[in-house]
Amino acid sequence: MSSSAPAESYPTAMQEGLHGCAVCGLISRPAPGAEEGRCPRCNEELAFRKRASVQRTWAYLLAAAICYVPANLLPVLTTTTATGTESDTILQGVVLLWSPTGWPLSLIVLVASIMIPSAKILALAYLLVTAQRGSVKNNTQRVRLYRVVEFIGRWSMVDVFVDTFTAALIQLQPLMSVAPAPGLLFFAAVVVLTMLAAESFDPRLIWDAANSKEEVHG
Amino acid sequence: MYNRPVVDDSLTLCLHCDLLQRLPDLLPGGSARCPRCDKELWRRRDDSLNRTLALSLAAAVLYIIANAVPMLGLTIVGRAASTTVLGGVETLWQDGQVLVAVLVMITVIIAPALQIGLMLAIVLGALRTSAPRWVGALMRHHPTTQTWSMIEVMMLGVLIALVKIADYATVVPGVALFVLGALVFVLAAMQASFDPREVWQKIEWAEDGVRHTTDDPASEAAS
Numbered sequence: 001m002s003s004s005a006p007a008e009s010y011p012t013a014m015q016e017g018l019h020g021c022a023v024c025g026l027i028s029r030p031a032p033g034a035e036e037g038r039c040p041r042c043n044e045e046l047a048f049r050k051r052a053s054v055q056r057t058w059a060y061l062l063a064a065a066i067c068y069v070p071a072n073l074l075p076v077l078t079t080t081t082a083t084g085t086e087s088d089t090i091l092q093g094v095v096l097l098w099s100p101t102g103w104p105l106s107l108i109v110l111v112a113s114i115m116i117p118s119a120k121i122l123a124l125a126y127l128l129v130t131a132q133r134g135s136v137k138n139n140t141q142r143v144r145l146y147r148v149v150e151f152i153g154r155w156s157m158v159d160v161f162v163d164t165f166t167a168a169l170i171q172l173q174p175l176m177s178v179a180p181a182p183g184l185l186f187f188a189a190v191v192v193l194t195m196l197a198a199e200s201f202d203p204r205l206i207w208d209a210a211n212s213k214e215e216v217h218g
Numbered sequence: 219m220y221n222r223p224v225v226d227d228s229l230t231l232c233l234h235c236d237l238l239q240r241l242p243d244l245l246p247g248g249s250a251r252c253p254r255c256d257k258e259l260w261r262r263r264d265d266s267l268n269r270t271l272a273l274s275l276a277a278a279v280l281y282i283i284a285n286a287v288p289m290l291g292l293t294i295v296g297r298a299a300s301t302t303v304l305g306g307v308e309t310l311w312q313d314g315q316v317l318v319a320v321l322v323m324i325t326v327i328i329a330p331a332l333q334i335g336l337m338l339a340i341v342l343g344a345l346r347t348s349a350p351r352w353v354g355a356l357m358r359h360h361p362t363t364q365t366w367s368m369i370e371v372m373m374l375g376v377l378i379a380l381v382k383i384a385d386y387a388t389v390v391p392g393v394a395l396f397v398l399g400a401l402v403f404v405l406a407a408m409q410a411s412f413d414p415r416e417v418w419q420k421i422e423w424a425e426d427g428v429r430h431t432t433d434d435p436a437s438e439a440a441s
């Protein structure tokens with residue numbers, strides 16, 4: 001592994017008036033005075049930062065936080081047996097899975113379905129608030145936090161797949177049948193919305209306050 | 219309006235912290251990281267196009283098998299049931315969970331198919347001496363298919379479902395389950411062997427296309 005040439009003063013592309021293409025990586029210079037332009041190699045629309053990144057991320061995040069409530073309160077699965085009907089929320093599903101042999105899987109569902117979505121919402125809100133306040137502290141940790149959020153987001157979908165294939169397989173009417181319940185839609189919405197929120201956040205915003213401070217002092 | 223390219227091809231920026239920097243010449247297998255935020259900027263791959271082609275062909279074969287045969291089965295008091303990947307989507311749809319059915323369909327059937335199909339097309343296009351512009355258009359959308367392709371997550375979900383169901387019934391793992399397990403690794407290897415920078419350096423520029431059309435006498439007469 002080799003590191004690219006160390007930069008002492010950390011010149012940023014925005015300070016140099018250069019656009020970097022998020023699609024193909026080409027560095028190009030916009031027309032004089034222009035904020036936006038097109039990448040001459042791949043035709044992508046270019047800007048110094050992702051467009052309306054903070055607003056879009058907040059919008060997705062708030063929508064996800066709203067869906068988070070019914071996702072956890074409403075049942076995700078309905079089991080019908082000869083003796084009656086029973087509905088389970090995600091947390092009840094975790095409890096049902098808990099057994100002397102099944103506890104590791106129960107733990108996976110607990111982490112993937114309950115802890116990761118809430119941690120993602122809190123982490124992105126923290127990144128947005130610190131970026132909006134122009135924080136210059138813990139930049140490296142904050143960008144690492146962003147990468148973790150980006151990486152683990154997809155794993156929350158695991159509960160959707162558990163419920164999908166449990167319902168698909170257990171169709172043994174009248175003995176026993178399992179069907180998805182309304183909570184599943186809200187839960188899937190939380191996963192998708194937090195993934196979209198992570199994608200619309202521009203991690204370069206974490207560094208912008210430090211960059212402009214450098215400009216003032218330097 | 220097209221930007222003017224910066225002639226120096228080794229100049230790059232870090233998309234995680236905007237640091238402008240120069241990429242070093244890398245040996246195959248070597249990687250360059252941003253000195254400020256530690257993001258991996260580029261990892262040079264050995265024999266990237268041929269290996270990616272081989273792996274994406276293997277992934278295509280596994281994908282077709284995985285979707286054609288049953289994935290899970292169970293037997294309980296003399297009754298048997300089995301389901302395919304698509305069967306899971308169908309049950310959700312019939313139970314009125316249309317949106318969730320569409321989401322599952324996208325993440326385990328459509329996105330993986332596009333991830334493999336686009337990769338095949340990209341590599342075949344890039345193996346020519348000068349890669350045509352449509353390769354760039356496919357490259358633009360490929361990361362999206364990768365984000366939403368969730369076969370590895372589905373595998374974990376299926377395994378948990380298996381353990382849950384094993385309490386009530388005898389579970390019979392189907393052929394597709396093992397094929398999907400292999401596909402997870404082949405897909406990861408396919409992505410890992412691919413070097414987008416190598417392909418972008420071979421692609422015809424969008425700007426040149428505009429130049430050609432403005433050189434065209436018909437459009438010149440129109441302007």
